[in-house]
Amino acid sequence: MRLSPLRSRRPFRLRFLAAPLLASCSLAPAAQAQDAAARAARTLATCKPAAPCDSPLPVKVVVVSLFEIGEDEGDTAGEFQLWKERRGLTTRIPFPQGFHDLYYNPDTQVLGVVTGIGTARSTAATMALGLDDRLDLTQAYWLVAGIAGIDPQDASIGSVALARYVVDGDLAHEIDAREIPVDWDFGYFARGTQGPHDAQTPLDPSGGEVFQINPSLEQWAFALTRDIALPDTPEIARERASFTGFPKALEPPRVLEGEQLSAMTFWHGARMTDWANHWVRQWTGGKGEFVTSAMEDTGILQAMTYLDAAGRADRDRVLVLRAGSNFTMPPPGTDAASYLLRENEGYAGLEAAVENLYTVGSVLVDELLGNWERYSQTTP
Known part of the structure; x- marks a missing residue:
């Protein structure tokens, strides 16, 4: 258990509570939600982006998506859509200093951000968010939830991996x-x-080549989610069936632990997968196992490291979830170029990956929100 060194930027004041104020604490949930929405509206009306703000919105959880497909609602879901629709992220917060406007639920105090694809955008968006005075992020937990390539030596597409280390593949x-x-x-x-x-x-x-996720937080998250039964689909079953000789790829989706390799190049193939395994082992001193490949996470964690040093966010409250939407190498008998080009027409595991990210991530979000009095002060 770790005691968070960060507190809200708003000064604490001891107040003597009169009876009318005490009565307000027992407002019905609908009234409380209306009151929270009204407070959020007042803040957004008076506080402008990248400007001072005396009434920041409290944030308990930041859900970090990297991209969306088309619209934020009502079409093929990318990483953000399910969170926006199912978590009631209906309050739009203009975010011109980032890739995509922010969305917030004033009642639950969950915030959604879409950073944009690539390390440059994810770094810039995370830093801009952390320095935005309209938001109080000092006690927030950050859940990076994105799709990824997955090593068939470790799991099938649709599986969700919690990273213990995030390793950079560009430097x-x-x-x-x-x-x-x-x-x-x-x-x-x-x-x-x-x-x-x-x-x-x-x-x-x-x-900036390697970042370790807070071990106690990652272990807490894995203990809560490891036994979640992820659904199987005919599409996943067909795709994995060709990976003969890869027993873990032939299994249905599952939750596992495994490292995330971030690189701006969308690489593919058996030899590149061998390199990724070597690279992750090298940078983690043999403690890590390469499982997923994506682009943005070292940028997010670098920004979080700086924000932590500035007292704006807590680096020890970051979790990284990546779900396999495609394999990092082709099945036996298929060449890497053909398989990559076919996958680029549409990932076989995309729908399952975004759904399973939400399923697994929601267990963590619900636990944090349901026991906020404890987790606001003490990091698991």
Whole structure:
């Protein structure tokens, strides 16, 4: 258990409560919701983006999506749509300093942000959000919930992985694979090393190459979600059936622990998957296991590290969930280029991935909101 060092920026004042004020505490839920909505409306009417604000909106949970498909509601769901529709994120907060407007539920104090695809956008949006005086994020938990490529050596599409480490795949040296020495497996190797198999040079993690998720928070989250039965679908079953020789890929979707590799390049193939496993093991000192591939999470965690140092957010309250929408390599008998191009026409596991992200993430959100008196002060 960890005691959060951060508190609300609003000063605490001891008040003597008269009877009328005490009576207001027993408002019916509908009246409380109306009152919360009215307070939010007043704040948004008087406080402008990127400007001082004396009445910030309290936030308990930030749901971080990376992209949406088409509209925010009513069409094919990307990462954000289910959260917006099912969590009542109906209060729009203009966010011109970011990729997408924010949406908020004044009653539950859940906030949704869409950062945009890629590390640059996710870093900028997270930093802009953390510095926005209209929002009090000092006690907020952050749930990064996005789709990903998934290693068929670890799980099937539709599975949801909680990251213990997030590793950057962009900060590196590179030599074209056609020019590498004959004893190198990869032309991509860590800065400060003499090649991909240099185990003598210590790696300095302070450069943004690796971020560890708060272990106690991640373990708490996994304990709450590990036994969730995720639904199987005919589409997933058909896709995984071709992965003969990969027993975990042949299983139905499940919740597991596994590391997230963030890289701006959408890579694919058996050799690249081998590189990803090597890269994650190297940067985590053998403690991590590559499971999912995406783009944004090191940017989010770098911004959160800076925001924590500035007292604007709590870096130890970040969780990363990634659900497999596609495999990181083709099945036996299929070449990488053909499989990648086919997948780009539509991920076989997209619908299941976004649904399962919501299912698993909602268990965590409900636990936080239902026991906020405890979790606001003490991080699991």
